[in-house]
Amino acid sequence: MASDTFPAVAGSAPAQYHHGDLPNVLRQAAADLLAERGVAGFSLREVARRAGVSHAAPAHHFGDARGLLTAVAVEAFQYLTRASEAASSGIADPVEALARLARAYVTVSVEHPGHCAIAFRSDAVAVDDPAYHEWGQRAFGVLLSAIERLGRDRAPDLDVEMAAALCWATVQGLTTIHAPLEAMADRQDRTVPPIGDLAEDFTRLLVTGLVGPE
Amino acid sequence: MASDTFPAVAGSAPAQYHHGDLPNVLRQAAADLLAERGVAGFSLREVARRAGVSHAAPAHHFGDARGLLTAVAVEAFQYLTRASEAASSGIADPVEALARLARAYVTVSVEHPGHCAIAFRSDAVAVDDPAYHEWGQRAFGVLLSAIERLGRDRAPDLDVEMAAALCWATVQGLTTIHAPLEAMADRQDRTVPPIGDLAEDFTRLLVTGLVGPE
DNA sequence: GCCCCATCTGGACGCTGACAAGTTGCCATC
DNA sequence: GATGGCAACTTGTCAGCGTCCAGATGGGGC
Numbered sequence: 001m002a003s004d005t006f007p008a009v010a011g012s013a014p015a016q017y018h019h020g021d022l023p024n025v026l027r028q029a030a031a032d033l034l035a036e037r038g039v040a041g042f043s044l045r046e047v048a049r050r051a052g053v054s055h056a057a058p059a060h061h062f063g064d065a066r067g068l069l070t071a072v073a074v075e076a077f078q079y080l081t082r083a084s085e086a087a088s089s090g091i092a093d094p095v096e097a098l099a100r101l102a103r104a105y106v107t108v109s110v111e112h113p114g115h116c117a118i119a120f121r122s123d124a125v126a127v128d129d130p131a132y133h134e135w136g137q138r139a140f141g142v143l144l145s146a147i148e149r150l151g152r153d154r155a156p157d158l159d160v161e162m163a164a165a166l167c168w169a170t171v172q173g174l175t176t177i178h179a180p181l182e183a184m185a186d187r188q189d190r191t192v193p194p195i196g197d198l199a200e201d202f203t204r205l206l207v208t209g210l211v212g213p214e
Numbered sequence: 215m216a217s218d219t220f221p222a223v224a225g226s227a228p229a230q231y232h233h234g235d236l237p238n239v240l241r242q243a244a245a246d247l248l249a250e251r252g253v254a255g256f257s258l259r260e261v262a263r264r265a266g267v268s269h270a271a272p273a274h275h276f277g278d279a280r281g282l283l284t285a286v287a288v289e290a291f292q293y294l295t296r297a298s299e300a301a302s303s304g305i306a307d308p309v310e311a312l313a314r315l316a317r318a319y320v321t322v323s324v325e326h327p328g329h330c331a332i333a334f335r336s337d338a339v340a341v342d343d344p345a346y347h348e349w350g351q352r353a354f355g356v357l358l359s360a361i362e363r364l365g366r367d368r369a370p371d372l373d374v375e376m377a378a379a380l381c382w383a384t385v386q387g388l389t390t391i392h393a394p395l396e397a398m399a400d401r402q403d404r405t406v407p408p409i410g411d412l413a414e415d416f417t418r419l420l421v422t423g424l425v426g427p428e
Numbered sequence: 429g430c431c432c433c434a435t436c437t438g439g440a441c442g443c444t445g446a447c448a449a450g451t452t453g454c455c456a457t458c
Numbered sequence: 459g460a461t462g463g464c465a466a467c468t469t470g471t472c473a474g475c476g477t478c479c480a481g482a483t484g485g486g487g488c
Binding site for chain 4: 257259270
């Protein structure tokens, strides 16, 4: 079976084994399946089927279902880190940087629904996995440094850790309740603003609460 | 099999069928199991085993696994509604009322971890279930009326719906990320404040952002 | 006293994740 | 250039799962 039957996904390791680039293919298939059917509809065997390999192949690379899901969660944090860094780099105003960070966060959750569906499911993911921890912290770090800049500029005694937790919680909570909120609004012929706009608005409000107006 | 073998849980319907009060017993067993093993470790047959009935009994009352999980989610919103009403009733100051609401929310999520683990899992719950919708709105309504009072007192042009969504998102997000946050802090010998304190602090900050200081 | 029907049981089916044993094919070594 | 080792993958097996179905059970209305 030639390696070009399963072309490596962008940026992945070279295809050098029997199958090609199976770990990446499996991760992608898992993310697709999660996006389609949610965590409840996830199945290792369906992932294997979509990757065109036997049902036991994933175990060889990821140990078990939890291992594969953890790998997807790590990738979620990688996407998040990359998007956050791109969104906030070069933005001088810390408030503007935070607003863009919030928009980037929900954008990732919209563009990678499978990844983000699993990222915080501590019952299905090995939260003590070193890579999970490392990339979670790295994503958090981007937010943290933006808050630090805000503190330096506007409120030297700001509790940076707590403020960052507040921002993360708000935006994460928004991704959780936005769909139910829309469903409720639909029943009453109301509409809910786009999630990206809400994320920015929420963040500007939070900043006002944290360091005062102006 | 005498009905007193399975005493009815507090406030439930009288035991009048073969088994007694099976729907309530099953709901409670499901919530316990969810609290112990999370959504990923949930199993209809284990619930039936704990209730002392055959593996097919739950289907008769709840249709399928989704039906039982939906019933638990509805109960989560009922707890939430009751706790919210108790926490905010009789509190004149709307800011204080909101702070107590936030604390009540996370308290429910701590005291009923099984229920709250499933409440927003739209992949595992029938989110278009009428009861789910009704009780979700009812819980949201308590928050909404507290925000309305805040707007009347302090900011007549406040967007009440959006402000309520912001508060809910923040507190819900807090319940999602508090455990991971604690795990991260542990690795660095830091500590995270109790979730109830954070919920109150966050809410007071949000209020400042929404309607200004004072 | 009888029947009806909601309630619950036990068995069957296809699917699942995990494990064990065997097969394939690359690569280094002799 | 044959050989041995080893990672990658397959095949087979197992218990457990959710759901469907036919049948047993027992309380309430007639």
